[in-house]
Amino acid sequence: MEQPQASLKSRVHTVTAKPSVKKKNQxxxxxxxxxxxxxxxxxxxxxxxxxxxxxxxxxxxxxxxxxxRFCFTAATRDPFLTGSTSLLRAVLIAIMIATVGFAAIQYNAFSAGKPVPGNISPVGIHTIIGGIIFGIGAVIAGGCASGTLMRVGEAYIMNMIALVFFIAGSALGAYHFGWWKANVIKNAPSIFLPNVLGWPLAFFGQLVLLFALYWLALWWDYRKAE
CATH class of the missing domain: 1.10.12 (Lyase 2-enoyl-coa Hydratase; Chain  A, domain 2)
Known part of the structure; x- marks a missing residue:
């Protein structure tokens, strides 16, 4: 007795694997x-x-x-786009290390009665406007300044175009900086946390905040595995 023919869905097709392309030795x-x-x-x-x-x-x-593959834009974008916080945690660790180093240098100058080194920039509406504009541009371009330069070195065409507009935008900002400084930045407050909270609270408070953000990022990264 002949066996019924197998349906087309149940037939096994032999797929001929394509020969792998040998990578060129660079x-x-x-x-x-x-x-x-x-x-x-x-x-x-x-x-x-x-x-x-x-x-x-x-x-x-x-x-x-x-x-x-370090990029500050990816560090703040990836937690919402892909759920990964590895770059964000790396940035937080870098800021913690920088906090310890800069605090040591500044407090050493302060305790010696010398001017505290560092550029304390005014914070105001210009900071928010600049952050929004830069953030939108960085997400569209796919990277911040460091990420864009790194990908230009890898011959990414999109980032080459982004670099051109990055330079153009910086030149435009420098051209109008005088107006912003005279009308906005001049009246904005300069906040130096040790002057407001004292050195111990400013230093340890910032480290505690950074550690809290680190553990929050770690929880965000592994919350689906729980």
Whole structure:
């Protein structure tokens, strides 16, 4: 007795796997680029030694940014877009470390009776307006200044276009900065927390707030797994 024919849905089709494309070895390009970086550093050192130091620091920071995919815009965007807070927690840790370092330098100057180093900028409506404009532009462009520069190095066309408008917007802002300074920034208060709360409360209060934000971000990241 013949078995009934299998339906089309139950038939097993043999799929011929496409041969994998062999990746091109780019070691030669890497060696050539490293040689060019070193030669340019030597050229800068002959002009002025600090230029070579800044060049090497810039290369090192760019490498770290590229490998870590670090971006301040992604740090505040990803918790709402993808639910991930890994970059946000990294930013919070960086701010904690910076808080300890800057507080040590500033308090050392304060205790010695010297002017407290640092640029204490006025905070006002201009801060909110600038933050909103920058935030909208950064989300549309897909990155902040550091993220845009990092992706330009990776030859992302969109970020190259964003960099052009980033420069144009900065030039426009610099052109109108005099008006903002005279009419808005001049009347805005400059708030230095140690002067308002005292050094101990300002320092430890900021660290406690940052730790609280870190644990909140950690809870947000793993809340679905509970």
């Amino acid at each position: 070691l030669g390009y890497g060696i050539a680029l490293l040689a060019a970086i070193i030669l340019f550093g030597v050229f800068l050192s002959n002009i002025k030694a600090p230029l070579a130091i800044r060049w090497m620091l810039g290369i090192a920071l760019g490498f770290v940014l590229q490998r870590s």
